[in-house]
Amino acid sequence: xxxxGNVFEATKFDDLQTEDPVKLAEFEAxxxxxxxxxxxxxxxxxxRKQLIRMIEQHAHSEIIGALPEGTWITRAPGFRRKMAQMAxxxxxxxxxxxxxxxxxxxxxxxEQMLTDLINGKSKYSNVFNYPAFTWADxxxxxxxxxxxxxxxxxxxxxxxxxxxxxxLERICAEEAFHLKYGHDAVVHMATGTPKQREMxxxxxxxxxxxxxxxxxxxxxxxxxxxxxxxxxxxxxxxDECRQQFLDMYVPKIWELGLTVPDPNLKKxxxxxxxxxxxxxxxxxxxxxxxxxxxNAERLAVRRTAEERGAWVxxxxxxxxxxxxxxxx
Amino acid sequence: MSLTSLDPxxxxxxxxxxxxxxxxxxxxLDQFETYEVxxxxxxxxxxxxxxxxxxxxxxxxxxxxxxxxxxxxxxTGMWIARTEHIxxxxxxxxxxxxYDMVRAQDPTEQSEQPEPYEIFHLKKRGKAHTHAxxxxxxxxxxxxxxxxxxxxxxxxxxxxxxxxxxxxxxxxEEDKDMWTTIPEKKYREAIAYKVMDKxxxxxxxxxxxxx
Ligand SMILES: [Fe+2]
Ligand SMILES: [Fe+2]
Ligand SMILES: [Fe+2]
Numbered sequence: 343x344x345x346x347g348n349v350f351e352a353t354k355f356d357d358l359q360t361e362d363p364v365k366l367a368e369f370e371a372x373x374x375x376x377x378x379x380x381x382x383x384x385x386x387x388x389x390r391k392q393l394i395r396m397i398e399q400h401a402h403s404e405i406i407g408a409l410p411e412g413t414w415i416t417r418a419p420g421f422r423r424k425m426a427q428m429a430x431x432x433x434x435x436x437x438x439x440x441x442x443x444x445x446x447x448x449x450x451x452x453e454q455m456l457t458d459l460i461n462g463k464s465k466y467s468n469v470f471n472y473p474a475f476t477w478a479d480x481x482x483x484x485x486x487x488x489x490x491x492x493x494x495x496x497x498x499x500x501x502x503x504x505x506x507x508x509x510l511e512r513i514c515a516e517e518a519f520h521l522k523y524g525h526d527a528v529v530h531m532a533t534g535t536p537k538q539r540e541m542x543x544x545x546x547x548x549x550x551x552x553x554x555x556x557x558x559x560x561x562x563x564x565x566x567x568x569x570x571x572x573x574x575x576x577x578x579x580x581d582e583c584r585q586q587f588l589d590m591y592v593p594k595i596w597e598l599g600l601t602v603p604d605p606n607l608k609k610x611x612x613x614x615x616x617x618x619x620x621x622x623x624x625x626x627x628x629x630x631x632x633x634x635x636x637n638a639e640r641l642a643v644r645r646t647a648e649e650r651g652a653w654v655x656x657x658x659x660x661x662x663x664x665x666x667x668x669x670x
Numbered sequence: 671m672s673l674t675s676l677d678p679x680x681x682x683x684x685x686x687x688x689x690x691x692x693x694x695x696x697x698x699l700d701q702f703e704t705y706e707v708x709x710x711x712x713x714x715x716x717x718x719x720x721x722x723x724x725x726x727x728x729x730x731x732x733x734x735x736x737x738x739x740x741x742x743x744x745x746t747g748m749w750i751a752r753t754e755h756i757x758x759x760x761x762x763x764x765x766x767x768x769y770d771m772v773r774a775q776d777p778t779e780q781s782e783q784p785e786p787y788e789i790f791h792l793k794k795r796g797k798a799h800t801h802a803x804x805x806x807x808x809x810x811x812x813x814x815x816x817x818x819x820x821x822x823x824x825x826x827x828x829x830x831x832x833x834x835x836x837x838x839x840x841x842x843e844e845d846k847d848m849w850t851t852i853p854e855k856k857y858r859e860a861i862a863y864k865v866m867d868k869x870x871x872x873x874x875x876x877x878x879x880x881x
Contacts, residue, residue, distance in 0.1 A: 377763060430858075504796045649693075
């Protein structure tokens with residue numbers, strides 16, 4: 343799972359003047375024709391850098407995103423839910439593997455990506471820096487965070503980079519189960535005892551502010567953003583994704599008699615757009631930069647897993663092994 | 671003080687609290703080399719590329735591949751090959767045929783006797799390579815020419831992968847039942863969750879309060 347929260351900053355590669363104009367024109371014409379780019383094709387530096395960054399962040403989000411729900415496997419109420427929760431968490435870790443490989447085809451190794459994750463150099467979706475206090479929190483994540491991720495992933499699957507699209511197609515197929523499973527869990531609580539209703543409402547109240555930041559702040563429309571949209575790296579603006587999410591899920595929350603903790607949330611029938619209280623972007627920035635309730639724990643857990651497994655990996659390593667980038 | 675978490679398992683790890691010093695960059699091959707995986711969706715279908723796995727050796731690669739690529743989708747067979755062993759042609763544009771672009775090349779390495787090679791075609795960018803067939807040759811270069819003669823005129827082909835058959839680990843015919851999924855795993859299918867009944871019932875019961 344993955345949220346925008348993904349701010350496409352200008353980089354030193356923004357200057358397309360340094361690119362070979364003939365190759366650049368061919369590259370752009372290929373994308374304009376609707377063809378996909380494959381790993382061995384010539385591509386501008388900016389395209390490569392932004393895709394690595396985006397796919398890498400997506401991969402980290404899957405692997406870190408497995409932690410808050412993973413917490414609840416041992417305490418899931420009942421055997422069937424335990425099995426389902428486990429299957430979902432395993433899917434998410436599998437998504438990370440698929441995505442790391444897609445990013446690797448662009449030239450960054452999995453070793454480099456994992457190092458950057460643990461050292462805080464690469465980001466992951468900010469929502470996972472918040473804790474899952476109760477089983478109900480886990481249900482809200484399974485339903486609504488995955489719902490947000492699906493909005494993003496469906497858009498990105500239509501992007502121009504072949505390996506990323508292939509991975510996303512596989513991922514989207516599995517997400518259908520996550521969404522239904524999460525919805526079912528929330529419905530169960532919402533239509534259950536007064537205590538269960540109270541728990542799910544409390545969890546929704548806790549998760550709503552992070553959910554509203556999931557797609558990231560409104561994009562600044564710059565030539566940079568335009569370029570990435572033309573190259574089909576960025577497929578929809580953060581606001582478009584947020585609006586789509588609200589359109590699809592607010593009615594489903596309301597039909598359960600639950601309240602969304604934002605008195606200003608309503609659909610403007612004239613514009614067709616949802617209006618809402620502007621999320622707290624200062625908090626978003628503070629948390630994404632390390633100062634959230636769970637940042638330290640998430641990275642410590644990942645780091646420990648890497649460190650404790652290192653000797654096994656070293657023992658298994660074939661001395662004749664040679665690194666080659668995955669093909670596609 | 672060690673890190674306390676809502677997750678008792680994390681608390682029991684006794685991790686130091688506060689900021690940890692940066693780790694050394696992971697050494698090369700810490701995550702092993704990669705293998706490319708092909709699956710067969712149903713009996714008789716051509717093997718199709720599904721993606722890579724990282725693994726320390728062929729056996730583990732096969733297990734990881736089975737887990738990653740057959741856990742959630744129908745599968746009746748699987749092949750894996752080390753990425754290093756696959757030779758790749760340049761990519762043509764959609765609608766073109768890459769065989770028209772590659773010229774015959776001298777072999778870099780040659781065997782005395784012809785050996786089998788597996789040929790995979792990509793028909794359209796963004797799609798997956800599928801198995802076109804097997805050819806006999808004494809080198810990768812000769813195998814590609816053979817492939818061109820035998821399968822080269824079958825419509826647009828944007829890319830070709832060539833790999834010696836002996837470098838492909840194939841699941842065995844007699845192990846077929848490893849691919850059957852037990853029916854008790856319905857809990858991980860979307861269709862197992864029928865929420866509408868519960869929602870409708872809830873709405874019925876709360877008609878007066880719902881606006
Ligand atoms: Fe997810
Ligand atoms: Fe996922
Ligand atoms: Fe998911």
